[in-house]
Amino acid sequence: MKRVLTYGQAINEALCVAMRQDRNVITFGLGVDDPKRIFGTTEGLVEEFGPERVFDMPTAENAMTGVAIGAALNGTRSVMTHQRLDFFLLAMDQLVNNAAKWSYMFGGKSSVPITIRLILGRGWGQGPQHSQNLQSWFAHIPGLKVVMPSTAADAKGLLLSAIFDDNPVVYLEHRWLHNIEGEVPEGDYRVPIGEAQVLSSGQDVTLVSFSYMTIEALHAVEHLEKQGVSCDLIDLRSVNPIDWPTVFESVKKTGRLIALDTASQTLSIASEIIARVSMELFHELKSPPVRIALPDYPTPTSPALSEKYYPRAEDIMQAVADLLNMTLDTDELIQSRTSPHDVPGEWFKGPF
Amino acid sequence: MTLLINNIERVRLLHGVKRIRCVEETIAARYSEGKMRCPTHLCTGQEAVAVGVCATLRNTDFAVSTHRSHGHYLAKGGDLSRMLAEIYGKSTGCSSGHGGSMHLIDESVGFMGSTSIVGGTIPVGTGLGLSVSLKGTDQVSCVFLGDGSTEEGVFYESLNFAVIKQLPVLYICENNLYSVYSPIQVRQPANRKIYELARSLGVPSETGDGNDVLDVYAKTSRAVASIRSGGGPVLLEFSTYRWREHCGPNFDNDIGYRSEQEYLDWKQKDPVEVFEAKLCGDEVLSKEALSEMERSIVAEVNDAFAFAENSPFPSPDQLGKYLYKEDEGASL
Numbered sequence: 001m002k003r004v005l006t007y008g009q010a011i012n013e014a015l016c017v018a019m020r021q022d023r024n025v026i027t028f029g030l031g032v033d034d035p036k037r038i039f040g041t042t043e044g045l046v047e048e049f050g051p052e053r054v055f056d057m058p059t060a061e062n063a064m065t066g067v068a069i070g071a072a073l074n075g076t077r078s079v080m081t082h083q084r085l086d087f088f089l090l091a092m093d094q095l096v097n098n099a100a101k102w103s104y105m106f107g108g109k110s111s112v113p114i115t116i117r118l119i120l121g122r123g124w125g126q127g128p129q130h131s132q133n134l135q136s137w138f139a140h141i142p143g144l145k146v147v148m149p150s151t152a153a154d155a156k157g158l159l160l161s162a163i164f165d166d167n168p169v170v171y172l173e174h175r176w177l178h179n180i181e182g183e184v185p186e187g188d189y190r191v192p193i194g195e196a197q198v199l200s201s202g203q204d205v206t207l208v209s210f211s212y213m214t215i216e217a218l219h220a221v222e223h224l225e226k227q228g229v230s231c232d233l234i235d236l237r238s239v240n241p242i243d244w245p246t247v248f249e250s251v252k253k254t255g256r257l258i259a260l261d262t263a264s265q266t267l268s269i270a271s272e273i274i275a276r277v278s279m280e281l282f283h284e285l286k287s288p289p290v291r292i293a294l295p296d297y298p299t300p301t302s303p304a305l306s307e308k309y310y311p312r313a314e315d316i317m318q319a320v321a322d323l324l325n326m327t328l329d330t331d332e333l334i335q336s337r338t339s340p341h342d343v344p345g346e347w348f349k350g351p352f
Numbered sequence: 353m354t355l356l357i358n359n360i361e362r363v364r365l366l367h368g369v370k371r372i373r374c375v376e377e378t379i380a381a382r383y384s385e386g387k388m389r390c391p392t393h394l395c396t397g398q399e400a401v402a403v404g405v406c407a408t409l410r411n412t413d414f415a416v417s418t419h420r421s422h423g424h425y426l427a428k429g430g431d432l433s434r435m436l437a438e439i440y441g442k443s444t445g446c447s448s449g450h451g452g453s454m455h456l457i458d459e460s461v462g463f464m465g466s467t468s469i470v471g472g473t474i475p476v477g478t479g480l481g482l483s484v485s486l487k488g489t490d491q492v493s494c495v496f497l498g499d500g501s502t503e504e505g506v507f508y509e510s511l512n513f514a515v516i517k518q519l520p521v522l523y524i525c526e527n528n529l530y531s532v533y534s535p536i537q538v539r540q541p542a543n544r545k546i547y548e549l550a551r552s553l554g555v556p557s558e559t560g561d562g563n564d565v566l567d568v569y570a571k572t573s574r575a576v577a578s579i580r581s582g583g584g585p586v587l588l589e590f591s592t593y594r595w596r597e598h599c600g601p602n603f604d605n606d607i608g609y610r611s612e613q614e615y616l617d618w619k620q621k622d623p624v625e626v627f628e629a630k631l632c633g634d635e636v637l638s639k640e641a642l643s644e645m646e647r648s649i650v651a652e653v654n655d656a657f658a659f660a661e662n663s664p665f666p667s668p669d670q671l672g673k674y675l676y677k678e679d680e681g682a683s684l
Contacts, residue, residue: 026486052486058516063475063509070479070493073464074414076486094506097469098476106457106465107448108674143675166677 003186008178010152011041011117014159015079017188019049022077025163026053028064029081029117038081039119039178061087065094068114069102077113077163083352085118085172086129092137099168100143114169115162120262121175122212122310123342124350127301133211133263133294136272138170139240145169145193146240150214152182154237157191165193174212174262175352176344196243198250202230205320206250206257208273210236213260213292213311220316223333229320239269244276251277255286256323258316265293290319303342310341357569359636361407365565366631367645368403369624372423374649375432378657379422379439383601387661388439390452391468393420397563397595400623401526402427402496404568405588408576409494414462414480416473417496419454420594421466424496429461432652436660443670444663450674470531471497471504474523478510481519481585492579494522500531502546503539508553511585515554518584522575523555525589526562532598533609550587562590563623593618 005013018025031038033046033056046054057064061082068078082088088095095116103111121131138146145167149155155173162169199214200221209217214235221231232250236242251257257277259270274289292311300306314330321328339345376394383392395402402423409415409428417424425435431446438445439453447455454468464480467473477495484491501507502525514521525546529536540546550557556578561567568590575586595615597604605612631637637645 058509058512060505060509060513063478063506063513066472066475066506066510067479067482067513070416070464070476070481071483071486072479073476074480074483074487076479076483090505093469093472094475098467098472102465103677104674105447105451105455105467106674107445107450108677109447109457109459110464111677145676 002183004181005152005184006178007152007155007173007180007182008039008041010156010184011159011173012043013184014156014163015042015045016048018079018160018163019045019053021188023053024075025077025079027079027081028055028057030057030059031083032056032081038083039175041178042081061091062094065091065116066098069094069098069112072112072114073110077115079115079117079163081117083119084130085120085134086132088116088118095144095168096141100141103167104143111166112168113166115159115171116168117171117173119173119175120211122262123176123306123344124348124352125301125303125306125342126299126352128298130352131299135172135239135263136268139269143168144240145238146172147193147238148172148211149237150177150211150235152180153184153189154191154197156184157189158193158237160188161190161193164190169193172211176212177215179345179347180215191237194238194241194243196237196246197235198232198246199235200231200233202232202254204229204231204254204256205323206232206234206247206254207260207316208234208236208247208257208270209260210239210269211262213262216311216313217260217316219313219333220320223313223330224317224320224328227328229324229328231320242272247273247277248280251281252284255284257285257289258319258323259289259291260316261291261293263293264296265291266296268293287323290323292316292319303340307341312341357566362566362631362636365403365407365569366627366637367649368407368427369399369565369627370645371649371652372399372402372426373624374653375426376422378653380596380601382657389441390439390454391599392439392453392601393599394596394601395420395423395594397618397623398526398528398592399423400565400627401524401562401568401590401592404565405494405524405572407569408572409462409492411461413492413494414464414477414484415494415496416464416477416480417466418470418473418498418501419466419468420498421456421496422453425456425458425463425466428458428463430456430458430463433656433659434458436656437663440660440663441665442660442663443666444659448670448674449666471501471506474501474504474506475510478514478519478521481514481521482517484520485517490580492520492522492576494524496524496526498531499525499527499529499536499546500539502549511550511553511555511587514585518582520579521585522572522579523550523585523587524572525587527589527591528594530594530598530610535610545589547587547589555585555587556583557587557589559589559591562592563621563626565623565627592623595619
């Protein structure tokens with residue numbers, strides 16, 4: 001029998017499974033035990049595991065990251081949570097200078113098993129300081145692992161892998177994914193870090209995606225299929241390390257690449273996908289690779305401005321049409337939508 | 353203050369400060385050979401804090417430190433040969449040549465790591481304290497920090513958290529008056545005292561003479577007893593002085609940021625010579641025993657330098673090793 005959970009419930013279940021299994025697992029962050037429970041993802045934890053292992057924290061992102069690092073050196077596995085990635089930027093010192101380097105700079109004598117949960121956003125006027133998608137910052141740092149699940153099953157499987165990994169893992173969850181539903185295996189279900197998943201198989205174009213853009217890509221793929229175009233949709237799941245064999249195998253087959261990203265385009269993960277594919281498979285490419293990402297501006301707040309800021313499924317369809325030098329109809333896709341561009345669905349009523 | 357310390361322990365403390373002095377001065381003497389190819393921050397003049405503090409700690413207690421960590425590592429019991437091999441960039445180094453002078457580690461004696469970003473290990477040591485508290489042992493986590501780091505945000509953030517959770521953390525502030533070449537007068541207001549600042553955050557705190565190993569030992573003993581019995585964090589501020597340049601083997605009193613006279617005044621309070629004279633004057637230590645102590649220290653230090661010099665460099669194919677924990681066996 002299929003068991004369906006939301007992405008947010010899957011995160012909650014992963015935390016429960018990890019904390020039941022290993023008493024060295026703790027979780028802390030602003031609001032983990034408050035009435036809203038990090039969009040429900042930490043629901044029930046303080047009741048089951050107690051305030052010593054589940055606790056709110058001072059508004060001190062940098063030191064608390066260092067605290068997680070120090071605790072890790074004595075065997076405590078912390079899952080630290082921030083309601084916005086933007087709030088965590090104060091902690092880049094501890095993450096980059098200490099966590100990422102600890103194993104390497106001490107010759108493997110010890111390592112730092114910590115998980116940093118950061119929530120990314122889009123739309124609803126989150127604006128310049130509440131919705132940055134800075135995955136390429138983290139992925140650029142040797143020694144960090146960076147995962148960006150798109151499905152409920154991967155939300156659980158990657159979080160469990162992150163918690164029990166002996167290295168620092170940045171777990172980037174998209175606010176617009178918290179309510180998507182999917183079948184989620186029970187128990188200690190793990191998805192290996194660094195393995196992509198092929199969500200759709202086709203012959204014409206390779207779409208490389210992750211996190212929320214995978215949802216837009218799924219809509220595009222569905223409508224492309226109706227018009228006779230088939231795509232490989234690769235959901236990377238991890239952006240460091242990247243599953244290059246899966247990407248290369250697909251591009252060898254299709255000869256065409258569109259790399260999607262939830263961030264500003266320049267020096268993005270999508271840029272790296274295009275760079276490596278161009279270096280390794282230049283002669284297999286039938287046309288220049290394409291990048292679909294955000295323009296190089298901060299996020300605007302007004303819905304009138306953000307409408308043109310965020311790429312959507314029709315932009316992916318149009319890029320495919322251009323690559324294949326054909327005309328495709330995007331009207332049906334656009335008309336099938338029931339919610340405005342700045343919310344993930346009717347369920348989302350704000351405020352954040 | 354009553355000192356509950358016997359003569360054997362006093363001699364051991366003297367051995368500790370003389371040993372660190374010998375190591376640091378030998379590094380200074382040999383640095384120009386060009387074989388120690390990394391930034392090296394010597395603690396000559398500051399030995400008494402490291403030795404007095406670590407004499408009160410157990411092997412199972414934790415310590416973390418800063419860029420100027422040779423003394424702390426050695427006083428905590430860290431392996432001398434492996435420290436020097438690390439500074440020489442050798443595969444036998446305590447960090448396998450990946451760290452250098454500023455990244456020392458010897459977990460077998462609880463020295464959990466030194467790092468080179470000012471304030472960087474203050475929260476790390478606090479986190480070790482959190483883990484100790486969760487596991488319910490009676491270990492103490494000792495954080496060595498300098499006066500400069502008390503200007504960093506993580507200092508306040510970490511002490512605040514340690515107070516909230518009543519963590520078993522001993523913060524040892526070595527106030528040597530300078531952050532690189534910037535004197536404390538331009539960095540902190542004149543009437544500010546670091547130990548008073550810590551008190552205002554809710555951390556019991558006092559100040560002591562960082563050049564007097566017995567004062568350091570006495571005050572730290574009391575603090576450690578309080579922490580071990582569940583009294584929460586303590587900060588001790590010890591005044592001391594860096595004899596040599598911020599980084600490197602030379603004296604630099606002539607370049608204009610401090611005066612030769614200031615240095616000479618502090619040299620009068622030499623943590624090694626003053627204590628040595630006291631023990632000899634009190635007839636705790638005979639001239640012969642002192643000579644034997646010095647001979648054995650020099651022999652140990654020479655052997656350790658020979659070990660470092662004769663050790664192999666890491667193989668170039670080790671470049672990618674240790675990036676992740678599971679990659680220990682992997683090469684490029």
